[in-house]
Amino acid sequence: MQNAIGAACVKYDAVSPDVHQLGAIATTASERMALIEGYDKRTAAMKRLLAKIIETLPAADLDLCPFCSLDTNPDLDHFLPKARFPEFSLHARNLVPICTPCNRKKANAVKSKTTGQRLFLHPSVEPSNNAVVLEASLSFKKQGLSVSYHVDGGGVLSQKEGELVRRHFDRLGLSARYSRRAQSYLASFKASIAGKPSTVVARTLKQKISTASFGEPANGWRPALFRAIALNEAAILAWLQS
Ligand SMILES: [Zn+2]
Known part of the structure; x- marks a missing residue:
């Protein structure tokens, strides 16, 4: 069994990031249970081993979830779910x-049921793309400012890459999650500068535009929001002071 798991892990690394093409190795019910319990039970030895594995993960030194860049990353996801692929329950590359x-949205999904295509970017082995593909759009409506997000990979990503990024974006509900975060951020920003002189508001906005991308992924919700704000500075200034 150990040899079969070792061989499966070598194969995993060889086909990464397209691990959705792998089939599970043959295991008995008791082997499956032992492999999954090895991860779930968290004995002292298992905790030490997990800590070592986590140290090797490229995403572990980021404070943010590599799937969305919205929140911290307190969970550990099995990219190929451990229920179906128990052989990878402790494989460092499979842990994100x-x-x-x-984690809740991804659940046990790996590939599209209809097309067989991979649904998610693999953060452990697919370095995040620094090319700008996330765009925010602002619309000024009667009831307030609304922000929407979409992926525009035209000219930067190949068609195949663009489709994968869009599947990842859609499946994780990032459009709605980014919109909500951006709108609540802008509402707090507006409240924080309410009543300040217009020169101070303009200066604060300029400062935010020039520093929004510091230390943040290029395709994070905030850098994308401020790229849109920079293109609509006058309208945003008017909205902030309305
Ligand atoms: Zn996330």
Whole structure:
């Protein structure tokens, strides 16, 4: 069994990030249970081993979930679910620090049931793309400012890459999650500068525009929001002071 698991892990690494193509190895019910319990039970030895594995993860030194960049990453996701692929329950590459909302949305999904295509970017082995593909759009409505997000990979990503990023974006509900976060952020920003002189408001906004991307992923919700704000500075200024 150990040899079969070792061989499966070698195969996993060889086909990464397209691990959705793998089939599970043959295991008996008791072997499956032992492999899953090895992860779930968290004995002292298992905790030490897990801590070592987590140290090797490229995403572990980021404070944010590598799937959404919205929240911290307190959970550990099995990219290929351990219920179906128990052989990878302790494989470092298969473990991804993730936020709870993404973990819940991802659940046991791996590939599209209809097309067989992979649904998610694999953060452990697919370095995040620094090319800007996330765009925010602002619309000024009677009831307030609304922000929407979409992926525009045109000219930067290949068609295949763009489709994968869009599946990841859609499946994790990132459009709605980013909109909600951006709108509540802008409402707090507006409240924090209410009643200040217009020169102070303008200066604060300029400062935020120039520093929004510091230390944040290029395709994070905040850098994308401020790229849109920079293009609509006058309208945003008027909205902030309305
Ligand atoms: Zn997340």
